[in-house]
Amino acid sequence: GAGVSQSPSNKVTEKGKDVELRCDPISGHTALYWYRQSLGQGLEFLIYFQGNSAPDKSGLPSDRFSAERTGGSVSTLTIQRTQQEDSAVYLCASSILAGGRYEQYFGPGTRLTVT
Amino acid sequence: GDSVTQMEGPVTLSEEAFLTINCTYTATGYPSLFWYVQYPGEGLQLLLKATKADDKGSNKGFEATYRKETTSFHLEKGSVQVSDSAVYFCALDRDDKIIFGKGTRLHILP
Numbered sequence: 001g002a003g004v005s006q007s008p009s010n011k012v013t014e015k016g017k018d019v020e021l022r023c024d025p026i027s028g029h030t031a032l033y034w035y036r037q038s039l040g041q042g043l044e045f046l047i048y049f050q051g052n053s054a055p056d057k058s059g060l061p062s063d064r065f066s067a068e069r070t071g072g073s074v075s076t077l078t079i080q081r082t083q084q085e086d087s088a089v090y091l092c093a094s095s096i097l098a099g100g101r102y103e104q105y106f107g108p109g110t111r112l113t114v115t
Numbered sequence: 116g117d118s119v120t121q122m123e124g125p126v127t128l129s130e131e132a133f134l135t136i137n138c139t140y141t142a143t144g145y146p147s148l149f150w151y152v153q154y155p156g157e158g159l160q161l162l163l164k165a166t167k168a169d170d171k172g173s174n175k176g177f178e179a180t181y182r183k184e185t186t187s188f189h190l191e192k193g194s195v196q197v198s199d200s201a202v203y204f205c206a207l208d209r210d211d212k213i214i215f216g217k218g219t220r221l222h223i224l225p
Contacts, residue, residue: 045215048212
């Protein structure tokens with residue numbers, strides 16, 4: 001079966017532009033997570049969705065960041081008015097259910113470069 | 116808040132050497148602990164985990180023991196291979212989220 005897929009794999013954008021990053025989770029996985037991996041900063045949690053519950057947005061670094069998950073499947077992370085500090089690899093992961101006892105399966109990531 | 120601290124890399128070893136990557140954590144309660152690995156050009160994947168004190172997680176020759184008294188979860192392998200070259204992340208779960216350390220890059224020389 002297919003794993004978690006993300007698109008685009010690379011995105012270069014100018015400062016101030018908006019970008020959308022897409023994540024397709026593994027079919028049947030109800031939990032979906034977004035992380036940011038910056039050089040020297042490890043993986044930073046951004047947001048997660050569990051079924052129809054309200055998403056946990058506690059990791060979003062500013063109100064320029066938002067995410068939605070349509071139909072309990074595909075998710076889009078949107079960054080408005082991008083800044084150079086937004087440059088990072090954005091990773092998506094899914095699991096059967098939320099919680100540490102359920103393994104998270106990661107996608108290959110989207111490398112975002114803001115010039 | 117909860118956090119994970121792991122040794123900074125890069126760590127460079129010769130093939131067949133003994134490996135230890137230190138990891139300590141700060142958390143309330145008793146979280147599950149994990150090691151994730153990111154091989155070159157590949158996505159992050161779970162290597163091993165332990166869900167309670169004194170549990171030992173193991174996979175692919177790697178081991179880590181959940182030490183509540185020292186709040187540690189050090190990763191060990193008795194004889195590393197070139198194919199073990201990767202970035203290793205220690206992590207814990209809190210409120211359905213995974214909190215990761217900054218990662219340790221491991222280079223194994225043939």
